[in-house]
Amino acid sequence: MSDYPSILLENAVNQVGSLPGVGKKTALRLVLHLLRQSDKDVEAFAGSLTRLKNEVKYCRVCHNISDQEVCPICASHHRDKQTICVVENVQDVMSIENTGQYNGVYHVLGGIISPMDGVGPKDVEIDSLIARIEPEQIKEVILALPTTMEGDTTNFYIYRRLSALQQPELRISQIARGVAVGNELEYTDEITLGRSIINRVEFKG
Amino acid sequence: MSDYPSILLENAVNQVGSLPGVGKKTALRLVLHLLRQSDKDVEAFAGSLTRLKNEVKYCRVCHNISDQEVCPICASHHRDKQTICVVENVQDVMSIENTGQYNGVYHVLGGIISPMDGVGPKDVEIDSLIARIEPEQIKEVILALPTTMEGDTTNFYIYRRLSALQQPELRISQIARGVAVGNELEYTDEITLGRSIINRVEFKG
Numbered sequence: 229m230s231d232y233p234s235i236l237l238e239n240a241v242n243q244v245g246s247l248p249g250v251g252k253k254t255a256l257r258l259v260l261h262l263l264r265q266s267d268k269d270v271e272a273f274a275g276s277l278t279r280l281k282n283e284v285k286y287c288r289v290c291h292n293i294s295d296q297e298v299c300p301i302c303a304s305h306h307r308d309k310q311t312i313c314v315v316e317n318v319q320d321v322m323s324i325e326n327t328g329q330y331n332g333v334y335h336v337l338g339g340i341i342s343p344m345d346g347v348g349p350k351d352v353e354i355d356s357l358i359a360r361i362e363p364e365q366i367k368e369v370i371l372a373l374p375t376t377m378e379g380d381t382t383n384f385y386i387y388r389r390l391s392a393l394q395q396p397e398l399r400i401s402q403i404a405r406g407v408a409v410g411n412e413l414e415y416t417d418e419i420t421l422g423r424s425i426i427n428r429v430e431f432k433g
Numbered sequence: 434m435s436d437y438p439s440i441l442l443e444n445a446v447n448q449v450g451s452l453p454g455v456g457k458k459t460a461l462r463l464v465l466h467l468l469r470q471s472d473k474d475v476e477a478f479a480g481s482l483t484r485l486k487n488e489v490k491y492c493r494v495c496h497n498i499s500d501q502e503v504c505p506i507c508a509s510h511h512r513d514k515q516t517i518c519v520v521e522n523v524q525d526v527m528s529i530e531n532t533g534q535y536n537g538v539y540h541v542l543g544g545i546i547s548p549m550d551g552v553g554p555k556d557v558e559i560d561s562l563i564a565r566i567e568p569e570q571i572k573e574v575i576l577a578l579p580t581t582m583e584g585d586t587t588n589f590y591i592y593r594r595l596s597a598l599q600q601p602e603l604r605i606s607q608i609a610r611g612v613a614v615g616n617e618l619e620y621t622d623e624i625t626l627g628r629s630i631i632n633r634v635e636f637k638g
């Protein structure tokens with residue numbers, strides 16, 4: 229006899245427990261919660277996932293998730309199409325949008341270069357980024373990738389590819405790194421703190 | 434424009450975010466994880482939930498979740514049918530089974546009496562428990578409900594109902610309460626510690 233009183237229950241718990249960061253106990257709790265909902269609610273829950281998987285599109289310009297061929301950001305007349313912010317994934321677009329500080333467009337790589345995980349430059353949307361950089365159309369590419377070794381590798385690879393385009397007018401920038409706003413220096417890790425001293429900027433009182 | 438680049442994505446995130454203890458950020462992470470899986474895997478995921486909801490049965494003896502009319506525990510010839518352990522829910526059965534210390538059968542109430550939440554004695558499986566107590570067939574009822582006010586209320590209600598059956602041979606017990614095994618007294622709450630002194634038991638060296 230298995231640990232579970234029902235194979236159906238066990239299957240559902242195994243499926244939910246396969247999600248990242250969801251252990252077996254949590255999965256069981258979530259599945260039993262769903263089981264207490266109405267048939268209609270469970271259909272709606274499961275249906276929202278299969279419908280997303282079956283019907284989702286990716287913007288043919290920036291590769292963000294979209295319901296249309298072109299996402300609302302790329303389609304908007306109010307966005308600055310001359311500035312492209314390069315991010316790893318869909319969540320990053322949403323995080324930057326939530327700051328309300330950016331009015332350009334995006335390019336979603338769908339991953340970053342990670343030789344350890346077998347992810348090379350061809351496995352992420354770098355070629356399509358380069359193809360977007362038409363002469364005198366794009367003024368700036370902002371690299372907003374994770375501040376990890378993989379992020380740095382990807383930044384450097386993209387930088388080299390962009391430089392090879394020989395467009396001296398194209399500005400290539402990366403997001404600022406340093407002590408997070410609201411953080412005590414005491415609790416900031418040494419590498420971040422060290423770099424924030426080396427890369428100090430002029431104080432504008 | 435909504436926060437999400439896609440209505441399909443937003444629906445899925447809202448559904449997953451409606452699960453207890455799952456916030457919007459976690460929901461988005463889980464949904465995007467699912468989106469990276471194959472069509473077949475997403476079907477299997479969603480299908481396991483709808484199938485559970487549509488096909489699940491509850492044991493007609495103990496009300497535990499089951500694939501059959503009678504659950505494997507109630508159907509087993511190796512279990513002591515004269516001892517019934519009363520628990521709140523399915524998880525509790527699994528927790529007690531995992532201890533390997535119990536060989537009787539169960540009765541799953543499917544909730545506990547909670548006047549604050551509008552849950553009365555008729556809303557949980559107490560009548561069916563009383564109906565199981567046939568004269569001279571059941572030797573002991575073990576109350577294994579949460580050690581909360583609602584658990585105590587339910588314990589007391591069941592105790593009164595069982596007493597009213599006038600079966601002097603029927604033993605009614607409850608699980609031991611006290612300092613958890615492996616815990617320091619220093620970190621045990623005062624109520625538990627106080628009661629564990631009052632309810633001290635003879636030391637068997």
